[in-house]
Amino acid sequence: MKNIFDVVILGGGIIGSSIAYHLSKMGRKVVIIEKEQLACQASSAAAGMLATQAEMEQDGPLLQLALKSQAMFHLLSSELLEYTGMDIEFVNKGMLKVAETEEIASDLKKQVTYQRNWDPAITWLDFKELHEMEVSLSPSIAGAMFLPNDGHVHSEKLSKAFTQAAVYFGAEIREHTEAISFIYENDQVNGVKTTKGVIHSNQIVIAAGAWSAQLMQESGFKINMYPIKGECFSVKPNKTLINTTIFSDKRCYLVPKQNGEIYIGATMIEHTFDQTVTPLGIASLIQRATQLIPELNEASWERVWSGIRPQTADGMPYIGEHPNWKGLYVAAGHFRNGILLSPITGKLVAELLTGTLLDQTLLSAFHLERHQETIV
């Protein structure tokens, strides 16, 4: 087996896969090293929301990155279909951020005014407008912020479409292979030791989601990252209950998928890699979701699942080169928005590695040294 590549990507989730796609398309010989199977962790657990407006309420570098990424989905979905035949189920019908109390309604109305600074299409829907649009919503909902530009995709299909498209352009995939440590000479990385031998390259990208901090530890540099478990469940009603994604707060959202399932998420359990789905977690989601859509109580039960979000101390991903070792890069810590941010992360990392990144400021807020300690 040939063990020399232009770039080795550690982690076959959506971030590693998008980087592999963009690099392979630029002609680089790339291999993805995945400990288990492609998209087996957070990238298949995600609800797939492209929730720039729903999740990012403040202007700043992360919002600007998300706006750029969201704008890529139209073209990306047709490109991936062309290269792989896979439909990523891109839906662009907007989201409703609903107000369950008058107090929340008053806050959301202020938010509409503020967020219209960067998305003038955002509007406030009063009780009548909202309930005409989504007839199954509980009459207790006073109104909603309508975010017409937010949408969703099928996250596992997007992740796998990225990898298949990377393979189409010549990338190699090695599953059931775990990266253990790095080989370097002076200050230049030149290989990675894995459970199946050494792979040589002068460019290595750590894209191992919530497990990236452990790999970074091997390089003597600590990044401030921790896991946050999210549990979800899904149901299939026997008639269409909602057309738009309903987002109540960061602990309950309902996403109507193309196959008729409604994905309902998600809990936020900090500092655990344990992926157990608990009755407590699911009961809290059922309670919240049925308060929003009472008829969900009669829908047929489908499944439960969980995933581990990669969170960082300031809520922003790490995207950039290792401060001490040339050729070692990190792209991880996308927390609640890795699906949304995957296209732009892949594109910018590919440009960084190939020396074609024209606007360096796009990544300056995400560098690795912003809150670290060198391990001695």
Ligand code: FAD
């Ligand atoms: P992962 O998908 O976790 O992939 C990392 C990969 O690295 C894994 O496959 C792992 O096996 C592999 N790996 C780890 N260590 C090693 C090693 N040493 N060697 C080789 N491989 C290794 N985001 C959105 O944008 N919209 C949403 O609606 C949304 N909903 C979510 C709902 C839930 C319940 C959860 C948990 C997350 C959600 N997210 C959402 C967040 C999103 O899923 C993540 O930000 C994103 O999937 C992170 O992708 P990743 O590739 O960095 O990590």
Ligand code: GLY
């Ligand atoms: N973005 C939704 C979640 O992380 O649960």
